[in-house]
Amino acid sequence: MGKAVVDQEQIDAEAADWLVAIDCGTADRTAFERWRQADPAHALAFIRASQINRGLDLLRETGQAVRGAPARAAERRGDRRAVDRRRFLKIGAAGAFVLGAAGIGLSVAAAARDAETAVGERRRIVLGRGAVVDLNTDSHIRWHRDGDGIDIHLLKGELLLERRPGGVPCSIYCQGMRIEPLAGRVDARLRDRRLEVAVLHGEATVRSSAGASAVRVASLQRTTLAADTRPVLSDMTRIQAAAAEAWQQGEVQFDGEDLAEAVAEYNRYLSRPIVIEDRSIDRIRLGGRFSNADPSDFLKALAAIYGVRAYETADSIRLSRDPTPHAQKIFRPV
Amino acid sequence: MSWFRPIDIWFSEQVLPHERHYLRVARRWSRSSDEALDLVQEAYLKLLQYDDWRVIRDARSYTVTMIRNLVLQRVRRAQVVAITDIPTHDMPDLHDEKPSVFDVVASREALLRLLEDVERLAPVCRRVVRMRKFEDVPPREIARRLNISLSTVETHLARGMQQLMKMRRDVYVPDPRLAPEGSEDERLASR
Numbered sequence: 001m002g003k004a005v006v007d008q009e010q011i012d013a014e015a016a017d018w019l020v021a022i023d024c025g026t027a028d029r030t031a032f033e034r035w036r037q038a039d040p041a042h043a044l045a046f047i048r049a050s051q052i053n054r055g056l057d058l059l060r061e062t063g064q065a066v067r068g069a070p071a072r073a074a075e076r077r078g079d080r081r082a083v084d085r086r087r088f089l090k091i092g093a094a095g096a097f098v099l100g101a102a103g104i105g106l107s108v109a110a111a112a113r114d115a116e117t118a119v120g121e122r123r124r125i126v127l128g129r130g131a132v133v134d135l136n137t138d139s140h141i142r143w144h145r146d147g148d149g150i151d152i153h154l155l156k157g158e159l160l161l162e163r164r165p166g167g168v169p170c171s172i173y174c175q176g177m178r179i180e181p182l183a184g185r186v187d188a189r190l191r192d193r194r195l196e197v198a199v200l201h202g203e204a205t206v207r208s209s210a211g212a213s214a215v216r217v218a219s220l221q222r223t224t225l226a227a228d229t230r231p232v233l234s235d236m237t238r239i240q241a242a243a244a245e246a247w248q249q250g251e252v253q254f255d256g257e258d259l260a261e262a263v264a265e266y267n268r269y270l271s272r273p274i275v276i277e278d279r280s281i282d283r284i285r286l287g288g289r290f291s292n293a294d295p296s297d298f299l300k301a302l303a304a305i306y307g308v309r310a311y312e313t314a315d316s317i318r319l320s321r322d323p324t325p326h327a328q329k330i331f332r333p334v
Numbered sequence: 335m336s337w338f339r340p341i342d343i344w345f346s347e348q349v350l351p352h353e354r355h356y357l358r359v360a361r362r363w364s365r366s367s368d369e370a371l372d373l374v375q376e377a378y379l380k381l382l383q384y385d386d387w388r389v390i391r392d393a394r395s396y397t398v399t400m401i402r403n404l405v406l407q408r409v410r411r412a413q414v415v416a417i418t419d420i421p422t423h424d425m426p427d428l429h430d431e432k433p434s435v436f437d438v439v440a441s442r443e444a445l446l447r448l449l450e451d452v453e454r455l456a457p458v459c460r461r462v463v464r465m466r467k468f469e470d471v472p473p474r475e476i477a478r479r480l481n482i483s484l485s486t487v488e489t490h491l492a493r494g495m496q497q498l499m500k501m502r503r504d505v506y507v508p509d510p511r512l513a514p515e516g517s518e519d520e521r522l523a524s525r
Contacts, residue, residue, distance in 0.1 A: 008503070009496075009500065012496055012499040012500065012503075013492070013496045015499070016492045016493075016495035016496040016499060017492045019492075019495060020488050020491040020492040020495060021488065022337055023466075023473070023491070024473040024484065024487070024488050024491075025473075026484075026488065027337075032337070040378075040379040040380075040382040040383050041379060043342065043382050044375075044378055044379060044382055045499075046342075047342055047345060047346055047350070048499060048502075049495055049499060050338070050346070051346065051350070052448065052495065052498050052499060052502065053467075053495070055444070055445055055448045056448065056452070056463075056467035056468070057467065058445060059445060059448065059449055059467075059468065060467060060468045060469075060470060064445065064446075064449060065449060065452075065464070065467075065468035249344075249348075250340065250343070250344065251388070291340065291388055293340050294340065
């Protein structure tokens with residue numbers, strides 16, 4: 001056996017040890033970080049081990065791992081094709097196995113009818129054949145089968161529904177408003193009792209209430225639905241469309257928003273919010289793309305371009321242009 | 335607090351799902367499957383050390399470009415160049431549209447194979463893995479039911495996980511005695 005193979009087996013063994021220790025609650029975080037930092041091959045092995053772990057979870061969640069299932073008898077008879085087909089049907093579109101890594105929750109519709117995300121969390125749910133929904137930060141959906149289709153109720157936050165041609169039909173409901181996407185990608189965000197809809201690809205019809213007539217929203221168009229108001233459509237530029245789905249890459253994108261709006265958007269993702277101390281900087285306009293999990297680049301850009309300083313407190317990050325002695329006593333600059 | 339860094343999540347979601355594709359292009363540009371595996375691994379390790387990973391817009395194309403550059407470096411070092419060795423810039427791979435979640439990998443087969451792999455584990459190890467992962471029994475409860483210590487439960491789980499990792503690697507380490515000529519791409523692609 002070559003040295004490289006032996007080395008890799010050793011690294012795999014260490015990664016497996018860490019994964020199990022974390023699962024059993026016996027891992028020392030500092031020692032783990034030291035190990036992971038020591039070599040990118042360690043980080044890679046840990047990712048691979050986590051994916052196998054996730055695959056095992058998926059087998060449980062989708063009922064694939066149940067012993068004594070009827071499929072087993074067919075398997076013993078050697079009818080592998082029948083077994084495989086049955087399992088494939090059951091698992092639906094679990095293309096997610098490889099995607100479903102670390103950190104980001106992922107489940108298959110058979111396992112749950114209700115899904116929530118915490119602040120800063122994202123989650124992907126395979127609803128059925130050819131239909132996947134991504135949940136953004138601080139969001140909540142509930143869904144159920146309705147005949148041949150799936151009804152999704154957006155209770156809080158934001159979702160992005162991707163539906164393939166021929167995939168199971170889906171309708172999104174939210175406070176009496178309704179979206180029916182044809183094949184494509186539709187982003188829906190509930191904000192202050194209004195539903196913002198952006199069709200990133202394909203098309204959708206929307207209704208602002210049960211009795212209202214349907215309005216067609218084409219690709220790269222968006223609208224805001226509110227009770228008893230006729231929706232007005234507007235076209236999106238490619239940049240605006242990219243901004244609308246930046247969260248899928250764990251990012252926020254700004255394109256001329258003022259600081260107050262940008263901070264409000266950022267705060268959706270942060271457990272420790274950014275607070276504007278100094279109202280004179282509210283109207284600063286900015287652009288750029290930043291990680292939504294870590295605002296440090298955003299804060300650096302504000303400091304470099306506008307001289308806005310960020311001060312950390314235990315429960316917030318405060319922005320001001322005015323580094324008064326008082327502020328410095330209280331806050332530690334980020 | 336998550337045990338995964340943002341780069342790990344990005345890597346798992348944006349880079350790894352296209353592994354079959356990387357293996358396929360790497361195989362086209364290299365002389366053997368081993369070399370292809372080596373190239374892909376080297377690209378992964380570089381990506382995991384890349385501080386500016388956040389600026390990468392299309393991880394799949396980026397990884398392919400990285401593999402191509404590694405091939406070029408090797409070709410330069412070897413100084414013996416067959417013209418077909420040199421990947422060109424206008425490879426169609428670089429313009430591929432990103433696949434949707436449904437196009438990504440033959441993961442159903444991967445899950446089935448994983449289930450079969452679990453069945454191939456040593457009996458005690460398999461039992462502990464099944465209890466923990468398939469029946470969702472907490473580790474302490476497994477220790478109690480099997481009348482073993484928690485650390486023995488951990489050892490069985492870790493050995494099981496290690497074996498599963500090894501089985502998955504073995505799938506794409508080619509065995510020339512078994513592989514008829516020209517089928518390596520398929521073998522690589524089918525993992």
